[in-house]
Amino acid sequence: MAATTSDVGGSGSSARQAISTARRVVVKIGSSALTSLAGGLDTGRLDLLADAIEERMRAGSDVVVVSSGAIGAGIAPLGLTKRPTDLATKQAAASVGQLALAHAWGTSFGRYQRTVGQVLLSPDDFARRAHHRNAQRTLDRLRSLGAVAVVNENDTVATAEIRFGDNDRLAALVAHLVGADALVLLSDVDGLYDGDPRKGGAAFIPEVRTSEDLDGVIAGTGGVLGTGGMASKLAAARLAADAGVPVLLAAASDAAAALGEGTVGTAFAARPERLSARKFWVRHAADARGSVRLDSGAVRAVSQRRSSLLAAGITATEGRFYGGDVIALTGPDGTVVARGIVAYDSTELDGMLGRSTGELAAELQRPVVHADDLVRL
Template identity: 45%
Template sequence: MNERTAPDGRRVVVKVGSKSLVGDGSGPRFEALAKQIAALRAERRAVLVVSSGAIALGRSALGFDKRPTEIAQLQACAAVGQSRLMRAWEEAFAPYGVPVAQLLLTHADLADRERYLNARAALDALWELGAVPVINENDTVAVEEIKFGDNDQLAAMVATLAGADLLVLLSDVEGLLDREGKRVPLVSDVSEALALVGASSSDLGTGGMASKLEAARRAAKRGVPVVIADARDGRALERVVSGEDVGTLIAPLGAKLASRKHWIAFTLRPRGTLLLDEGAAKAIRSGGRSLLPAGVIGVRGDFSPGDAVTLCDAAGAEIARGLARYGTRDVAKLAGANTRDIASILGFHGGDEIVHRDDLVVL
């Protein structure tokens, strides 16, 4: 691929958006995608699908002209549409004798470490048994606190969960475009790429190019290459995997994060923010040191021991994420204190660190 190396994915996560499946008729729909996925399976590749479309199918069945805005109506559309979505996938894979498996997730499922590992084991079992897992957000019960945001973000989390070595985000565009409207083959700096786009949404879905780039950043931190490709191309998956110069590749970023640290940084939602003095911020940025009470100059939010928190410098710039060993009130009492005074201040000693380096990820 000219200036880029093609990822030869053995475990492939494919995300396809609503418009590509049930939109204006220009997309390949279920049958063409199933054909491509069956071909990848014939090459002994494990494939997982993150599929949008439940709300779009449900809204059509319930007589809505456009996507509802009320949460209850969206959840009703999801409830009606989810069975239709799975039926469409089952019928599409039937000619190839491939069983499909439905997994509905909320953010809470992946934020709980035990449930996260159970979901991973279930995926491994499904692949061993020859099924294609089809994953969607459980929109019928999801509320803001447990939503992923959109299926691009879900796909990035699932790619990490599944131990994927390739994530393909299929949409109704050929990839990231530069300011002249030309396709960008390779992105090595997501922040620069984000400057080319603004957050957007479609009538049928919620994700735009900015969302896809943020999802790609999340996956790339785990060492997973991401390709944004055009779902209207009936050979998009085959072309991506075979190494053709198609779509936009977001290359893995820096050192690959360990699974647990990636989970801390990109799956858990921070419940609070710790503001650090210059010395603590420098120690964490440069050496990934543990955060001690003396380095804390401010506390925001409402968190308990074990919750994820954001670590920011005095100017408010995020530098790391980690798991707090103390709750909000105790951290506020300890801010600026010496570790030897913890027991006298709190009446107990839960550890010298506010955030231990084993539970900390520098961003």
């Protein structure tokens, strides 16, 4: 069973205090909190969520909304009876639902004379540095103009099933992108349990301070309308916490309390030091274009001594990559031990494998991956 203490659920815990006083907050809302199979968008529930977000903004916080629900909102208008499973129908439902979702958010926040801006993002917007900066500038400008940014994955052109994991991972990436002080994940579950609470006997976990608090936790996958489930939410919470952003996982029905004093749900403490934007991008956002396999000595050098990777410690390359790409560094058994920005093309590197720096031409003597561009996993 996961470790807990008797007082971590209270408002006095440091993680909860950080969340309740955060100046910039990302709020992710799951599909099940906004839609139903029978009626599509539930504007009543959406209004209650907008009320809670408005209250937080009036208290002085900047809020970015990451909203799921596009596919769910398109099911009823298209006459479908269940969530589609084929890609073309998912994209069709998203194209219909995206309009309805944006309009509903605009109408709801319009009650407070607030303007809503829709921002559709794809994994490529985080994997490519130029796209990453453009998205950051757009979100920052919307905030400075007083508009509420409502972010969603661009499902209408996605080539795989909600690659961000029902927007949970997207929300964690957005939290780092905008320099958020807290991430609040709202869905149909009231927090983290060490098992499935629907089966009985599961213990509620009010706060996660370290990875040891997750020992024995069994997280399930998504439900009827969503695709993420607890496993996706847990992964997103750990990703954000790793980036220095505390996280609160709570039920959408408790949105007012979650965005108020934060006394509900499960709080995830952030790591003491936030990763730099560059290292966060290398570790979490960028796609690895290939990999290099290291011998045991090189694994120790990059993992324990935090040294740069030299050609002498590389035994093989996999995939086609170019200088400036992010690659994975694997040990002799294939386990990924780090990621980093490579200095050479794969074809160039193939002729350098296993050779000491002194054996290489002067222009090839710089590290394959410099320590400043390397993130250990």
